[in-house]
Amino acid sequence: MDYNVKCLHYVNGDTETRIYSRPIRIGVKREEKKKEHAAEQTEEQKKRSAESSMNRTKNKIYEIARANRWQWFLTLTFSSEEVDRYDYSACTKVLSKWLNNIRRLAPDMVYLFVPEQHKDGAWHFHGIINHAGGIKIEPSGHYTKDNKPIYNVSSYSLGFSTATEVDNTDAVSRYITKYVTKDLCEHTKGKKRYWVSRNASRPIVQLFEMTGQEAMILTEELREDCQGEKFVQCPNTPRNIRYFQNPGLTICHEEIDIPDL
Secondary structure, eight states, X not given: XXXXXXXXXXXXXXXXXXXXXXXXXXXXXXXXXXXXXXXXXXHHHHXXXXXXXXXXXXXXXXXXXXXXXXXXXXXXXXXXXXXXXXXXXXXHHHHXXXXXXXXXXXXXXXXXXXXEEOTTSOEEEEEEEEOOTTOOEEEEEEEOTTOOEEEEETTOOXXXXXXXXXXXXXXXXXXXXXXXXXXXXXXXXXXXXXXXXXXXXXXXXXXXXXXXXXXXXXXXXXXXXXXEEEEEEOSSSSOEEEEEEEESOOOOSOEEOOOOO
């Protein structure tokens, strides 16, 4: 089963449409095939594979972030008295424990957190949350360069914390993906790279298989009411993707059922 057009409908009513120059096959598990060829990869292929992995992580984080509304942007650091902040596994373990415990104060909290490594090698996390409920977030007395108040998360005791109010969900969705870098993916190979609550929404996804002419007509129609267009050349294949941002989009075409993989 193939598709060459993908639509993602977000909470604010906008739709992101991706038109692929070559179809993508779904419903086929490729893990075993990947394992067979992993040892045969050249250094260049490994480099491209790592880049693809980074882009997949970025896309997934962006899709989840944009599919929700956010109230706070947090930065959480770790005290050396609480955990070895240079040990990624140790830091993620205490973060996960804190996220589970904080549910007692804010049972409806929605969150998405990503790691960042400081220049000295220490780890900290950035996150966006909503429905913070009973979590204590108090003014710090400091302000950003844009004169926005900076708060502290009093309910966080594992290290230093800051919080700022989110004004634009779309902007913060793009911003949080900047922490997903090649260095991060290299240091976290085979490990978890983001933390998202189970109650976080995902975009509504539609898949279509169109002829070349139909895809060309759709491209022109999208450009008529387009808020943004981007062209991306995929690193591992001759496939390229055109991204379109449109408000309130509806595509009248036979839809492909998405299989449970």
